Amino acid sequence: MTTALYTHPDCLDHIMPPGHPEQVARMAHVSEALSAPSFAALDRRDAPLCSDADVLLGHPQRYFDRLQTKAPVSGTRPLDADTHISPGSLTAARRAVGGAIAAVDAVLSDEVSNAFVACRPPGHHAEQEKPMGFCLLGTAAIAAKHALDRHGLSRVAVVDFDVHHGNGTQALLWNEPRALFVSSHQMPLWPGSGHPHETGGHDNVINLPLAPMSSGAEMRRTYESEVFPALIRFAPELLILSAGFDAHTADPLAQLDWTTEDFTWLTAQLCDVAREVCGGRVVSTLEGGYDLKALANSSAAHVHELMRNGTA
Template identity: 45%
Template sequence: MKTLLFTHASGLDHEMGPGHPEQPDRLRAIERGLEAERFQSLIRLSAPRAPLDALLRVHPQGYLSALEQAQPREGYAALDSDTVMCPKTIEAIWRAAGGAVAAVDEVMTGAADTAFVAARPPGHHAGARNPMGFCFVNNVAVAARHAQAVHGAERVAILDFDVHHGNGTQDIFWSDDSVMFCSTHQAPFYPGTGGYNETGAHDTIVNAPLLAGSTGDAFQEALVDRILPRLRDFSPDLILVSAGFDAHERDPLGGLRLTERDFAEATKRLMDVADKKCRGRIVSLLEGGYDLEGLSRSVSAHIQALMGA
């Protein structure tokens, strides 16, 4: 397997204030985990800036302009109670989305089999016209639309296993029968969406909420019984992953009890579907994960599985 890692130093410059859980040290923890010898064959690339046309397929120009105008020259600017900009935030936003676009290019053209984008800020809470929950631009939505517009993907599937439901992604694709959005997440929990009855206008939304305290057994059962059969039936041309690792048992923001082994097993199950349905094409994007040790171990396990090891 040829696996790519996209990242950029701008992700270390984006700060949301002292004590904020979505911190630059998240990327440093991931990098430390990837120093192990087993990752020597991982190809590491710099995430480019996202082209404007890629962003505009999801977010209107007025919203993108408003983000640029909101960035402070010094200090911090809060866009909501927990989504904050600093003087370096815009560059990190554009690079996170750009990494998603570049990863899709590499995988859809066959230059790589799989890719992981280690970038921040995350994106799955961002709506087309609003930031939310640490997120500004919906990176996975940008990736899906780019795959369709540039590479002719007729159907794109998204699996989101963050502990928080990806409400922004769900909302963006609610009425689109060409994109399937599947999510495991803790419920009831922030942001309050993701019920079984939320199925979209074309039955292409598949939610599998998990109760607080659920372990890997419940997570794997949700994948095997509810989500993966729907993915197989959908027969996507590309699978995207909103890879949030805050469902790990160590995470301070979640209440699920997953381990890094659960993320590895889920990745292998997803790769089996990808091998049979879309030539093995998977692009995974970092979302949450706020315990640094749990994040490092989980990302390492996830990438090792993407590498076929």
């Protein structure tokens, strides 16, 4: 089988103020990297719009209504100091959620081996009723709830390797015993959550802080000793990845010291675990990454490993 790539031009219409790191160029650089001849075998699909019912898997209706009323007719409007909304933002966010849901459907129906959702805005900081950290809707958590509630899975794991703690995904899955949430992230760093004592309502959350300037070697030791054994014990029927590439040494918003090769290694190892516990079923969704060259190279390395494992 193949690897599916879900994306959509609407994600270019999520406009941020000049100089904002979560810029349209992120999407353009990822798309260009994945247009290389080596990615010709990707099963390229349009990310559909999610429905209101899909949003309600993670957020109450009043929150979505509030976002809709705040969307401006033109320009951008701040929702907080870092998070802004423009006329095309909610459509883009619905493409991200819709792409992740469609990817879950395709992987669980064995249409494809695995999938990458290259959409923006990211989603792992959006809490039940709070947009933050450039995020509007909790993409990964909604995808996990879709797999659990609509496909009838018993166990889904979400692994978040973005440099910032996925506080939104943690909040949305905190009381979900069928979901395991694992996050590695720099600490101290915004948003300030993600301490090891935050273990979820059912001991279903694992937070693994990494000190500033931690190298890829430290990451590898942490994943080998903590993450992979936890995933094998939990034995998820689907693995969802919050794929942020801002732990790269070149990223301007954090201070971890990972390289593109570290993302290659991490993706390969996570795919190996998925092959052992859930038939290789992996859905990955783009989160952060703000150095454009590092983002493009790391995304390409990530998808290359998904493709290699999808045909293994």
